[in-house]
Amino acid sequence: MTKTVDLDKTLYDLTTEYPELIDILFDIGFMGVKNPVMRESHGKQMTIRTGCGHLGIDLGEVSAALRAKGFTVKE
Numbered sequence: 001m002t003k004t005v006d007l008d009k010t011l012y013d014l015t016t017e018y019p020e021l022i023d024i025l026f027d028i029g030f031m032g033v034k035n036p037v038m039r040e041s042h043g044k045q046m047t048i049r050t051g052c053g054h055l056g057i058d059l060g061e062v063s064a065a066l067r068a069k070g071f072t073v074k075e
Helices: 011-017 021-028 036-040 048-055 059-068
Strands: 003-006 071-074
Touching: 011 021, 011 036, 011 048, 021 059, 048 059, 059 071
Parallel strands: 003 071
Antiparallel strands: none
């Protein structure tokens, strides 16, 4: 089964569909993703793309890390 991450889908939706993303995104620098309250509130509005902009994380590095973990990235 292909696991596809759409960079424009909310963090809430992505981590609900693929709970393993919580640890992956945390390791990349999305520190709030491990907090269930943050995922429930901000995570319903924030995407990986917007999160990278807010946190100063390179989107290309996030995409590469997700691919390395077996995900297909929809950009």
